[in-house]
Amino acid sequence: MTPEFRMIPVADLVEHPQNPRDDLGDPQKLAELANDIAENGNTEALHVFPITEGENAGKFLLIAGHRRTEAARLGNVAELYARLRPDLDSLDKQLETMLRENTHREGLTPINEAKAIQAMLDCEGMSVKKVAKRIHRSETFIRSRAAMVKLPESAKSAIDAGRMTLEQSQIFDEFADDEEATAELTKNAGTTDWGFTVNRLRNAKVRKFKTAASEQLIKDLGIKTISSYDSYSSNKYSRDYDRDKTPGERVAEGQVAVLGSQGDLEWYQVKQTGKKQLTEAEIADKKRFKDIGAGLEQADALWLEHVERKISAAAGHFDRPEDAPAVLALRKSMFAGYSADRARATRVLGIGVTAEGGMTADVVAAVDARVDKLKLLQLAYLHAFLHLMKDSLHKPSTWHCKYEWDRTSLQKFLDTRREIFGYEVTAYEQEAIDYWDEKERAATAESSDNDEGWDLEDDDA
Template identity: 30%
Template sequence: MNATFQELHIDQLVIHAKNVRKDVGIVTDLANSITEQGILQPLVVAPALAGDGYTIIAGHRRHAAAKLANVDSLPCVIREDLDTEPKQLVAMLVENTQRADLTPVEEATAYQTILDFGDGFNVKTVAKATGRSQSHVRKRLLLTKLNGDAKGKLEDQTLNVDQALVLVDFADDEEATAKLLEAAAEGRNWNYTVEMETRRRNAPVKVANAKAALEAAGIELIPEEHRYSGPWNRLYEHEAARTMEEHAAAGHRAFISMWGDIEWFEKPAKAPKVTPELTDEEKEAKRREAQLTAALDIAHAVRAEHLKGVINDPPEGAADEALYRLLVRHLHSHVNLFAEITGRHPDSESDHQGIKAALAAMTVEQMALLLHMAERSQEDELLKLWAWDAGDYRHTWGPKGWIEDLGSVYHYELSAVEQEVLDHFQQAHDARLAETATEDQEDEDADDE
């Protein structure tokens, strides 16, 4: 490195046209400090590539503060070796990342600017020059694909880098981007919206693939109205676990859901009872319930990821709460706590040592949460719409307590759609009460007559 030290007049210094930092911030306190003590750390400059003077490489804040403090000359380290724009940009990036954090967008723009020069610059050379990992540089470069709104929210920290990287995947989808930005601002619906938009994006291909597979197997589709009522009975999950050929041989028919999943139906052995055709209102109610059921499937996937995260990194107090709830209820678990994680079954003698080792590797907090989850979890039930109905007798002995535990133990906040499902049943319950009250009043009036 070819460097010399010299006092330079402030008029000799110019800000680099492609300065990495776009905003030097408020420099009043720094100006006061310079007035009292002078500039303690010299600026780093390089000879201007065009014209006279020197381009600032590091020290833009000190330069701005010196102007405010009416200082004429500044101590500078002159880097004669920075004789090209790419070299100057790399040096600016290194200097700034060593002294203060750049915003992610500023860092991404700087990397992209350097790469745009070519001249042998690629992700590997930029990572080496700046002391960053290649993975870090690649992820930052992805942020350049964001639209202006997303970049602005990333700059003002209402959007974090992880969320921004998700948005990159939807950069060509304005509608999805808008929904994701709204969810990021709201907070609790972020994971649900990501899952929803991911499924919505992938659905056309999945639906097309499902149709092609069914057509190739010679399997007919049932109309949507027969999904709710009609001559075909839907198969339970364990009954539907067959190959396409087996379904075809059994004469089954199929329905493709909005997400591209195949639902299987069979014709009952006995002739079905003749049922009146559904009214338009009843059909709409069935469609609404199908939409809510599909939404619950997304919520289930989001909760599953959330619960895995809680097990891997238990929030403070979660384990104590879980153990407390188990002790209070005097519950005893009779299920395998480790099968899904270790792939080992407790009845297998050969897996005894493996299970013991898995147990020894866990913290008390993880074991407590696993024990509680194994005893209390009703996740499979919450895939079913009835489980959210407080008026259903089955709700009280399982799903209700698990919904409560999701909040108090696992710090899970119900998404808007989950709350919508609860409200859906509450409104239906209120309507039934109102109808009953009206009928009772009519009976009383009739008795009075």
């Protein structure tokens, strides 16, 4: 069949609703093209499909030449040279032609191409294999492009802007069922934090999977669990590293388990010891230890309230222009990528949400938004609290100075807290310090007595 060419009024040209190109390019270049067409006409024919039905009957559907048509309108050109393509009588044929036409033209982005390919796949009777053959691309290429259509808009923009590779975009598939992870990937798309974010989310996904599997095993086998604190703070348990034993065999032996931070089960043998009858002194000591723990809970609450008041009161501090670098440095280094720091920050920022249910995207956003509003003195207080202050002050073990470096570390913390926050040791905290000092003196005295006993035996010998 001999191709038919004719001049067609620009007013009779209808833009294709599935045109892959959604950007007509540089306005300056479009203006130059408009001038050229106004002076010389279009040397390259448009491709159009004659419309015979509907409200646009008698007009022509643009298949190739959207940019040239827009330039003609800009240059007030009345007619354009076009080739009639009645053979393009289905959407898949039209999309195929548009894709092949635009493949070698500047301005068709990967996302533009992805949308057109997905539209072809949606046509009746089409498949990955058929589309690949029609536009002369591999099936892998077709699948990867089609997957891009489901990406968040920020990721699509990062791809089109060259900030994200196509390989990186495929990582979104790994977290398709995780809205929070997808939100984090979207936030960091095309940034320097991308690699760190992907590794952290992958590790979290593995940890979540292991945890779920371990929890199901605990439920199915009726495994008795203990806390990690109990496993090392008590002499009732000994770790069993035998990898050949099955969980069922361990349960039969009476072992207990700790659900580790990475989702694995750590197994412990319960030591067989007779129940010891406590002396009056031991009972009193046990009660004192419990009272100290209760007191430290109150002391910790008072300390947090003090820090919160300090940060709140510092809102009256007015930053100077020369403070800007210090403010920026503190904000940049406040969390250093660690969610634990943000979790601690929720305790003194009064943001209305806490990290008790985990560091969700809402909690992270609330903390970051609050920090962005803090002034220099407020930031300094928060930075000191997160990076110079001890954590777990409500635990009696935190106040135990068994070695000299323990004592030095504790004293440094107390001195720093007093110097920065003007906060003295509370009676509850002093009670904990005195308790452990007494314990250490008693242990030293007992050791000394034992040493003397050995010396006497040596002398007798």
